[in-house]
Amino acid sequence: MENKQETRQKNVLITGSAHGIGYQLAYIFARHSYSLVLIDKDAENLRKIADDFINKLGISVKILVKDLSISNSPEEIFNELQIAGIKIDVLVNNAGIGTYGVFSETNLTQELKLLQINIVSLTHLTKLFLKDMISQGHGKILNVASVAAFQPGPLMAVYFASKAYVLSFSEAIANELEGTGVTVTTLCPGPTASKFQKSAAMEESKISHVNRMMTTETVAKIGYDSLMANKTIAIPGIRNQILARSVRFAPRNIVTKIVRSMHELRK
Numbered sequence: 001m002e003n004k005q006e007t008r009q010k011n012v013l014i015t016g017s018a019h020g021i022g023y024q025l026a027y028i029f030a031r032h033s034y035s036l037v038l039i040d041k042d043a044e045n046l047r048k049i050a051d052d053f054i055n056k057l058g059i060s061v062k063i064l065v066k067d068l069s070i071s072n073s074p075e076e077i078f079n080e081l082q083i084a085g086i087k088i089d090v091l092v093n094n095a096g097i098g099t100y101g102v103f104s105e106t107n108l109t110q111e112l113k114l115l116q117i118n119i120v121s122l123t124h125l126t127k128l129f130l131k132d133m134i135s136q137g138h139g140k141i142l143n144v145a146s147v148a149a150f151q152p153g154p155l156m157a158v159y160f161a162s163k164a165y166v167l168s169f170s171e172a173i174a175n176e177l178e179g180t181g182v183t184v185t186t187l188c189p190g191p192t193a194s195k196f197q198k199s200a201a202m203e204e205s206k207i208s209h210v211n212r213m214m215t216t217e218t219v220a221k222i223g224y225d226s227l228m229a230n231k232t233i234a235i236p237g238i239r240n241q242i243l244a245r246s247v248r249f250a251p252r253n254i255v256t257k258i259v260r261s262m263h264e265l266r267k
Contacts (some may be wrong), residue, residue, distance in 0.1 A: 009060065010187030013037040013081075013088045014093030015125070018045035021144065021192065026053070027250055028036035037086065038105040039077060039095070041067040058241060062086065068095050074124035090227070091129045092142045093122040093166075097158040111158045123169065130173075130182065135143055139182040140254040142227045143170045147190045147235065150244045152252070154220040154260035163188075167233070174232050181232045190240035 012029045016022040016035050018040035026036055030053045043065040050061040064080060065251065068071040096118045099110050120142075126141060133139025149167035153160025167186050174184035193213040219236050226234030235241045 004203065008087075009033070009035045011035045011037060011086055012090040012092060013039065013077075013125075013129070014094055015039040015093040015121075018042040020222070021189070021216045021220050022092070022094040023049065023143075024216045025094060025147065025224060028220055028224045030059050030061075030089070033059065033076050034090070037062045037064065037081065037087070037088065039066050039068070041065060046116075062263045068117045068121040071116060071120070072130060074121050077125070077228040078128040087104070087132060088129050089133075089136075089138070090140045090142070091125065091133075092144070093125060093164040094100050094142075094144045096144060098156060100156055100159075102155065103157045103217070106158075114158055114162060118159070121167050122166060124223070133182045134177075134180050140227055141170075141182070141184045142187060142223060143184065143219075144189075144223070145170070146189045147188050147240050147244045149186075149188055151247045151259055152256045154256060160259075173231060183227075184231050185223070185227045185231055188233060188235045188240070188244060189223075190216065190235075190237060190243065192219050 004142075008251070010033075011027075012034045014022055014026050014029070014036065017038040018027045026038055026049065030036060036050075036059065037055065038049065040063075043063075044063060046063040050063050050123070053059055062084070064077055066077055069072070072148055087192050088217060097110075097114050099106055099114055122143060130139070133141075140204070143166050144167040146163040148156070148160040149163040151160070163187075167188065170184050170186040174186075177184060177259050191213050193215055214237055222234055222236040
């Protein structure tokens with residue numbers, strides 16, 4: 001008698017999947033014959049993506065229009081999938097936002113949204129889906145952090161701190177899950193050509209004009225390949241790898257000053 005767990009279609013849930021890295025990850029998983037559960041607050045784009053994937057790739061796509069800055073969204077997502085009988089094999093916590101400016105002057109409401117999306121909802125979704133993965137004896141989690149996770153970030157203080165949480169949290173539970181069949185990978189991209197800079201209102205900062213930003217396609221492919229290889233941390237690009245590792249050997253106050261310089265407005 002066949003094992004249903006082995007023969008059923010695998011399902012991936014991806015947050016923030018209407019644009020950027022999230023969309024590219026959805027496309028990669030779709031090409032590898034995963035059924036998709038796509039989460040985003042952009043209903044129009046989600047529907048276009050779902051129709052495109054269904055028509056061109058012939059896969060199953062379920063969309064859930066949710067705003068992860070609302071605290072009960074993770075519970076709603078989990079409950080709706082439970083009712084639909086959809087088991088999640090891969091969880092991709094990609095949704096995230098940034099804020100830019102001197103902390104004493106930035107918008108508190110936006111920063112609380114950032115903390116809810118980047119930290120609380122990510123943790124909540126991981127908690128909800130992890131237990132089923134452990135009981136199934138298999139599963140993968142991809143948490144999208146940033147090279148920002150490796151150092152303090154003046155002018156983006158809350159964003160950098162949120163990504164440091166994602167990295168620390170993910171590394172810790174990756175260790176806890178050894179031997180369970182469930183793996184956790186943290187993707188830490190550097191500056192990427194996407195809508196992030198505009199949404200964070202940092203288009204005129206020096207860091208937004210670095211040469212040869214990586215594409216979302218490249219970052220997503222590295223994230224997918226690293227997830228499938230069970231890597232704990234994936235840092236796309238040699239330059240980003242050097243940046244992330246080298247800060248351990250420099251005095252923290254010097255690192256902080258360098259990051260501040262990189263994020264200041266162009267003159």
